[in-house]
Amino acid sequence: MKVLLIGSGGREHALAWKIAQSPLLEEFYAAPGNPGIADHATLVSLNVEDHAAVIAFAKEKAIDFVVIGPEAPLVAGLADDLRAAGIATFGPSKAAAQLEGSKGFTKDLCARYDIPTGAYQRFKTAEPAKQYVREQGAPIVIKADGLAAGKGVTVAMTETEALAAIDECFEGAFGAAGAEVVVEAFLDGEEASFFCLSDGNTALALATAQDHKRVGDGDTGPNTGGMGAYSPAPVMTSAMVERTMKEIIEPTISGMAKDGNPFSGVFFAGLMITAKGPELIEYNVRFGDPECQVLMMRLKSDLLPILYATATGTLDKVEAEWRDDAALTVVLASKGYPGAYDKNTPIAHIPDASEEAKVFHAGTAMKDGRLVATGGRVLNVTAFGKNVTEAQARAYALTDKVEWENGFCRRDIGWQAVAREKA
Ligand code: AMP
Numbered sequence: 249m250k251v252l253l254i255g256s257g258g259r260e261h262a263l264a265w266k267i268a269q270s271p272l273l274e275e276f277y278a279a280p281g282n283p284g285i286a287d288h289a290t291l292v293s294l295n296v297e298d299h300a301a302v303i304a305f306a307k308e309k310a311i312d313f314v315v316i317g318p319e320a321p322l323v324a325g326l327a328d329d330l331r332a333a334g335i336a337t338f339g340p341s342k343a344a345a346q347l348e349g350s351k352g353f354t355k356d357l358c359a360r361y362d363i364p365t366g367a368y369q370r371f372k373t374a375e376p377a378k379q380y381v382r383e384q385g386a387p388i389v390i391k392a393d394g395l396a397a398g399k400g401v402t403v404a405m406t407e408t409e410a411l412a413a414i415d416e417c418f419e420g421a422f423g424a425a426g427a428e429v430v431v432e433a434f435l436d437g438e439e440a441s442f443f444c445l446s447d448g449n450t451a452l453a454l455a456t457a458q459d460h461k462r463v464g465d466g467d468t469g470p471n472t473g474g475m476g477a478y479s480p481a482p483v484m485t486s487a488m489v490e491r492t493m494k495e496i497i498e499p500t501i502s503g504m505a506k507d508g509n510p511f512s513g514v515f516f517a518g519l520m521i522t523a524k525g526p527e528l529i530e531y532n533v534r535f536g537d538p539e540c541q542v543l544m545m546r547l548k549s550d551l552l553p554i555l556y557a558t559a560t561g562t563l564d565k566v567e568a569e570w571r572d573d574a575a576l577t578v579v580l581a582s583k584g585y586p587g588a589y590d591k592n593t594p595i596a597h598i599p600d601a602s603e604e605a606k607v608f609h610a611g612t613a614m615k616d617g618r619l620v621a622t623g624g625r626v627l628n629v630t631a632f633g634k635n636v637t638e639a640q641a642r643a644y645a646l647t648d649k650v651e652w653e654n655g656f657c658r659r660d661i662g663w664q665a666v667a668r669e670k671a
């Protein structure tokens with residue numbers, strides 16, 4: 249099979265590493281890719297916003313299958329355009345990508361099909377939103393409707409904070425994404441990310457993971473794209489997975505199909521495990537980053553036929569097998585992230601991978617023959633262990649061998665699971 253992978257982050261490096269192990273693979277390209285992905289695929293400098301250029305390249309190389317990593321090209325309809333050109337593609341249509349692209353769309357779907365989630369209202373102006381907040385009281389959650397790079401959500405512990413967040417959205421802090429606001433009930437519990445594939449009809453549960461969104465140790469400081477993750481998430485027992493499939497995932501798949509937007513791709517459900525059971529916080533329509541890195545480490549099966557079955561409506565014919573071990577990834581980021589940071593700082597040394605550990609590249613580039621950091625999140629040091637405690641020790645041992653002066657990481661990734669394992 250000739251494959252083109254779209255994206256350039258740590259998630260795509262993990263996907264590329266796994267796809268490259270497939271005996272089905274004949275030729276492998278990535279656009280735009282990164283220096284880590286270059287170990288597995290030929291990098292192509294395509295502008296992925298130019299769908300015609302992507303299609304032209306795919307035709308020229310007789311690409312059989314395109315895998316789209318990030319959300320932006322999905323929300324922009326790249327999967328639709330590739331499929332219209334007759335090219336099998338992993339990733340949902342623009343219409344189905346609204347599950348991530350519009351929080352209001354997802355909340356309305358939940359309401360129509362009785363999917364458990366926090367009570368909510370949608371607003372296009374500030375005053376009625378504020379009125380609703382005053383009626384409901386705090387804690388309460390304010391969300392910009394559209395894509396805001398994970399920054400459009402305020403979990404307000406006081407009414408004052410909630411009212412300020414509403415003003416912030418409508419005053420343009422998140423651009424067009426904040427033109428509509430969702431006000432949602434606060435859900436109390438433990439969070440988990442649940443990954444599952446759908447070909448439009450059939451669902452295949454993958455695995456669970458736990459992200460660490462805050463920049464600082466002890467879950468302090470501003471939200472980021474994710475500073476580290478581990479899999480599996482102990483809160484997702486097999487009984488909880490079963491309930492999630494039945495109460496959340498299956499009604500979503502059948503509801504999307506009924507509404508004329510069948511979903512093909514990966515569901516990444518952000519769940520809150522409350523006293524009542526699993527409730528949906530949000531959907532993403534792609535693999536999480538850095539959650540994907542730990543999932544790919546744990547996946548025993550060949551990824552390529554699983555992704556291809558998802559894209560071609562034959563998911564009922566495949567299975568996914570997982571290692572029982574835990575995997576944990578530590579994100580190394582540029583000092584200053586998620587605020588401003590220096591670009592093009594030199595990375596002097598990346599330690600070699602082993603059976604148990606691997607460093608994925610996220611925001612790196614080659615400049616004048618040297619490896620430099622170009623992004624906020626730059627490297628993902630990922631390791632296995634018989635439990636999270638062991639995976640954590642191995643990941644930090646390898647992290648300490650990275651030589652990059654401008655980098656930093658959290659030192660407590662996995663703390664909740666480690667505490668559980670000690671108890
Ligand atoms: P989201 O971008 O929707 O995943 O929200 C970002 C983070 O805000 C989530 O990972 C949760 O930690 C928190 N959050 C979002 N919605 C709620 C809610 N209804 N109740 C409590 N916390 C929430």
Ligand code: GLY
Pocket residue numbers: 398459473474532535536537538539
């Ligand atoms: N790590 C969270 C995300 O990919 O959305």
